[in-house]
Amino acid sequence: MPRAHATLISRERVTEGHYLLTLDCAEVAQNARPGQFVHLRVGDGTDPLLRRPLSIMLSQPDRREVQILVRTVGRGTGIVATHDEGTRYDLLGPLGSGWSIPQGDEPVLLVAGGIGVAPLIFLADSTRMADPQPYVRAIFGGLTTESLVCWTEFAARCDEFIAVTEDGSTGETGLVTDVLAPELDRDPPVRVYACGPDGMLAAVARICAEAGVPCEVSMEQWMGCGVGACLGCAIPSSAGGYVRVCTEGPVFDATQIDWERLMSR
Amino acid sequence: MSVAHPDLSVEIAGLSLQNPIMSASGTFGYGTEYAEYLDLSKLGAIVTKAVTLEPREGNPPPRVRETPAGMLNAIGLQNPGAEVFIREKLPELRAFGVPVIANISGRSVDEFARLAEMLSIEGVDALEVNISCPNVEHEGMTFGVDCEMTGRLTEAVCAATDLPVIVKLSPNVTDITVIARAAEEAGADALSLINTLLGMSIDVERRRPHLGNVTGGLSGPAVRPVAVRMVYEVSRAVDLPLIGMGGVMCASDALELILAGATAVAVGTANFVEPATMEAIIRGLADYCRRHQVVAIAELVGAVAR
Numbered sequence: 001m002p003r004a005h006a007t008l009i010s011r012e013r014v015t016e017g018h019y020l021l022t023l024d025c026a027e028v029a030q031n032a033r034p035g036q037f038v039h040l041r042v043g044d045g046t047d048p049l050l051r052r053p054l055s056i057m058l059s060q061p062d063r064r065e066v067q068i069l070v071r072t073v074g075r076g077t078g079i080v081a082t083h084d085e086g087t088r089y090d091l092l093g094p095l096g097s098g099w100s101i102p103q104g105d106e107p108v109l110l111v112a113g114g115i116g117v118a119p120l121i122f123l124a125d126s127t128r129m130a131d132p133q134p135y136v137r138a139i140f141g142g143l144t145t146e147s148l149v150c151w152t153e154f155a156a157r158c159d160e161f162i163a164v165t166e167d168g169s170t171g172e173t174g175l176v177t178d179v180l181a182p183e184l185d186r187d188p189p190v191r192v193y194a195c196g197p198d199g200m201l202a203a204v205a206r207i208c209a210e211a212g213v214p215c216e217v218s219m220e221q222w223m224g225c226g227v228g229a230c231l232g233c234a235i236p237s238s239a240g241g242y243v244r245v246c247t248e249g250p251v252f253d254a255t256q257i258d259w260e261r262l263m264s265r
Numbered sequence: 266m267s268v269a270h271p272d273l274s275v276e277i278a279g280l281s282l283q284n285p286i287m288s289a290s291g292t293f294g295y296g297t298e299y300a301e302y303l304d305l306s307k308l309g310a311i312v313t314k315a316v317t318l319e320p321r322e323g324n325p326p327p328r329v330r331e332t333p334a335g336m337l338n339a340i341g342l343q344n345p346g347a348e349v350f351i352r353e354k355l356p357e358l359r360a361f362g363v364p365v366i367a368n369i370s371g372r373s374v375d376e377f378a379r380l381a382e383m384l385s386i387e388g389v390d391a392l393e394v395n396i397s398c399p400n401v402e403h404e405g406m407t408f409g410v411d412c413e414m415t416g417r418l419t420e421a422v423c424a425a426t427d428l429p430v431i432v433k434l435s436p437n438v439t440d441i442t443v444i445a446r447a448a449e450e451a452g453a454d455a456l457s458l459i460n461t462l463l464g465m466s467i468d469v470e471r472r473r474p475h476l477g478n479v480t481g482g483l484s485g486p487a488v489r490p491v492a493v494r495m496v497y498e499v500s501r502a503v504d505l506p507l508i509g510m511g512g513v514m515c516a517s518d519a520l521e522l523i524l525a526g527a528t529a530v531a532v533g534t535a536n537f538v539e540p541a542t543m544e545a546i547i548r549g550l551a552d553y554c555r556r557h558q559v560v561a562i563a564e565l566v567g568a569v570a571r
């Protein structure tokens with residue numbers, strides 16, 4: 001049953017407004033696949049009321065541990081950022097589709113924007129146990145150096161790593177998409193995996209389509225139930241109508257999304 | 266039955282329910298989504314997401330937004346249409362072995378009537394008529410805000426089916442008892458209330474509404490006092506059994522609605538917060554009965570002191 005109880009083992013401030021939570025949670029640690037999320041209840045009360053969806057950044061079954069990277073953007077994440085060690089959480093999960101797992105030693109390219117790095121760290125990590133090992137390249141972008149959250153954890157699990165910041169404070173100057181096209185050109189990977197803001201994902205999807213490289217994206221939408229019942233997390237589907245981020249996603253093949261309708265708001 | 270084993274069963278419009286707790290339409294999918302999280306065979310009934318004659322795409326996102334102790338939603342009746350419902354969803358629903366109440370929605374009286382006829386089949390135990398939707402024949406005015414439209418719609422649905430007809434009232438009206446009486450006079454077998462309260466919230470940083478549809482329906486604990494008041498008023502205005510809903514999170518919330526006059530209680534938003542809420546409420550009702558020496562929960566319906 002995809003529900004679990006977890007205990008907060010440690011909460012570490014990574015950069016301004018970003019916290020790394022380590023949870024003791026055997027059920028999720030044993031069952032999680034890269035790209036899946038947990039739907040976490042922030043407290044027992046009615047405000048905040050709904051659960052909050054958070055990606056699994058790392059899962060270590062042998063230690064029963066799960067790590068989650070939280071960016072404080074509002075009430076729920078703000079409260080989580082103040083929780084002490086020993087705090088108990090009630091969560092649903094692991095939920096949702098995961099990334100397709102790279103096969104053999106084929107080269108793949110991971111593209112992360114800001115907090116979108118979390119599910120990609122899990123993906124990169126899972127390739128390190130594989131034999132033969134896929135060749136993992138990564139592009140990680142953010143506004144400033146501070147936005148490249150957990151970049152050492154990410155870089156340590158990749159074979160090649162490019163950092164990009166808009167202010168040029170670390171790595172190349174610009175957007176991940178400025179680096180992506182030349183990288184696809186230089187040495188096309190068999191697949192691109194991307195997570196970040198919608199605008200970035202739309203651009204990544206377009207660049208990959210033009211280059212003929214398959215692309216998977218992890219999407220976000222405000223959620224109600226998290227289990228497919230309320231239809232609250234719908235995003236426009238390229239087949240017409242909508243798909244649910246919580247159940248058909250959060251990872252989609254980029255061609256499943258109607259990017260024009262998604263970005264029209 | 267005895268105080269140690271209180272009788273939780275209730276009757277609504279000829280339907281016998283093993284207990285008064287059911288899912289609220291639109292919050293429980295078609296049951297299967299929650300089958301891993303609780304034992305659906307323990308429920309009083311399952312009420313489905315709204316079914317329409319033709320498939321509906323639903324509204325553009327974002328469709329939900331949390332508000333203080335509540336949430337706004339503007340799903341837009343997304344559903345695969347009556348044919349797919351009957352072919353694919355209904356057989357799965359029936360397998361849970363509890364009564365199935367189909368929530369129906371339409372754009373015109375005629376569409377409602379055709380839908381009611383189509384759904385009058387083995388496996389559907391009652392129809393819940395969602396009158397909180399726009400009537401295209403009346404410039405999109407909501408059926409449920411007008412006595413005459415409510416009356417005509419109820420009559421047409423009752424004429425099209427032999428199933429019990431439950432009319433689901435909108436709280437977005439000046440006097441809900443007037444609409445309740447119109448539905449009663451037109452032949453409704455039961456009433457359910459309340460649907461969501463119309464609301465809106467704005468992202469002040471971006472200066473635009475949070476919801477893609479601009480406005481949405483408010484549900485959750487924030488609306489409970491409104492629901493209790495409306496159930497209380499309607500129970501004194503009509504002679505029909507009522508299904509109460511609105512912000513029920515626990516057994517004591519359900520008891521509030523029962524004491525106010527509801528024979529059964531539907532649980533909506535709480536399912537998102539805690540998928541096993543309904544099971545906990547059913548256990549809590551039995552505990553309450555034992556604690557208060559109540560042999561049958563039906564004794565409590567409308568039993569609030571005045």
Ligand SMILES: Cc1cc2nc3c(=O)[nH]c(=O)nc-3n(C[C@H](O)[C@H](O)[C@H](O)COP(=O)(O)OP(=O)(O)OC[C@H]3O[C@@H](n4cnc5c(N)ncnc54)[C@H](O)[C@@H]3O)c2cc1C
Pocket residue numbers: 037048050051052053054055056068069070071072073074075076077078115118119219220221222223245250330331
């Ligand atoms: C599949 C998925 C994975 C995610 N993974 C992470 C992660 O690993 N780390 C992280 O920090 N954040 C992640 N998010 C975003 C995170 O869920 C939101 O930032 C968080 O819910 C905001 O809650 P709040 O109470 O702090 O903000 P508020 O703005 O106060 O929240 C109000 C409501 O909006 C919802 N909401 C607001 N922003 C988002 C958003 N971007 N996505 C979904 N719901 C939102 C909240 O759930 C809540 O219901 C993920 C979202 C999804 C859908």
Ligand SMILES: Cc1cc2nc3c(=O)[nH]c(=O)nc-3n(C[C@H](O)[C@H](O)[C@H](O)COP(=O)(O)O)c2cc1C
Pocket residue numbers: 224230232289290291292314315338340342368395433459460461483484485486488510511512513531532533534535
């Ligand atoms: C996401 C969502 C979808 C809903 N869809 C429907 C629907 O299709 N038909 C309907 O009659 N009511 C619908 N409702 C209203 C609920 O059935 C219920 O009347 C209302 O939410 C109040 O109960 P609650 O506070 O327990 O959620 C919906 C409510 C929510 C939150």
Ligand code: FES
Pocket residue numbers: 222223224225226227228229230231232233234244245246247
């Ligand atoms: S959040 Fe309810 S269907 Fe996805």
